[in-house]
Amino acid sequence: MLVAVGVIVLAGRLVLFPIDGFRYEAGLAGTPGRFTAAQCHTYGSGRGSRRVCTGTFAPANGGPADPAARITNARVHVGRPTTLRRKPDGGYAQPGAANAALDLAGVSGIVSLAALALLVLCVMPRRVRIEADVPLRSNPRPWGTLIPVLLGVFAGFLALAALCGVAAVLLALGQAFFG
Template sequence: MLLTALGVLAALGVLALAGWLLTFPLNDARFTSGLSGTRGTFTAARCHTTGTGGTRVCTGTFVPAKGGFVDRTAQIRNARIQVGRPVDLRRRPDGGYVQPGPMSAGKDLALAFGIVSLAAFLLVVLCAAPKRVSAGGWKRMRKNPPPWGTLLTILVPLFGASLALTVLCASVGFLLSLA
């Protein structure tokens, strides 16, 4: 009974952590896909590389498309920007800037699917932990004692699908970064 309670607590912890972690890439995906944020044009006055990681920082002027506050000291990191050439950006509510595009959105989606995949994998491990439960090929997953059989029939395909989507989104994001 104690092990079951600990397993349930561990599963709830995995779900809570995964839910919290998912808020970060999904929030960013709203801006990188161009669905949220203040649309405008950014023109870089200068760009330089900082730190040992080689972070590229561009500083310039952001002009909102529909009028409003013009930010003459706007900064954006690691974006594909050339000095003097205007590019479309989105201003986030926190004052940061994002360059929307399929490459950035693909990375955010890959990260979100990766979090779902890892959470599903951890839950499969928790479900398969009892000795009488099997996630292997010698026994159909539904034949496991309740509720493990039902959970495994949901979690194993969820893990596989989210892992495949992680690889697909990461590959598309990588290929678009080469273009």
């Protein structure tokens, strides 16, 4: 029982990260505005590289501009204004359907893995009796009524994670080819 509570708490904490990102990338949170990059530099090479752009962020509501705005790994071009969202911590997020779909895939994947872990806990017998004339299926199964529910949650959220992942890839490819 304690392990099941631990799985639920851990999944609840992990799900907060992609949900927070989703809010900004879907344009539901943060201060909307336009960012104009003055310069961009790439640090490192290969998969470990990151592109950092600095410039000016002007809020859409006319508040004070941030002339020292800095964003990492965003699709921005020097001198061309781009829509961003300012986070309360001073960071910036670039809204977009591909990033939002990727965050939804992360949420769905975490829920699916948590359901799988709980499913494994449910099918594990507390003790196993092995006797000559007693079949193994006669061993007691704790939480037996939860098994079909957890199996449905696992399969449903796994399918949703895969669907959101494919959507994120297709949206990113479409954005790369069509701007």
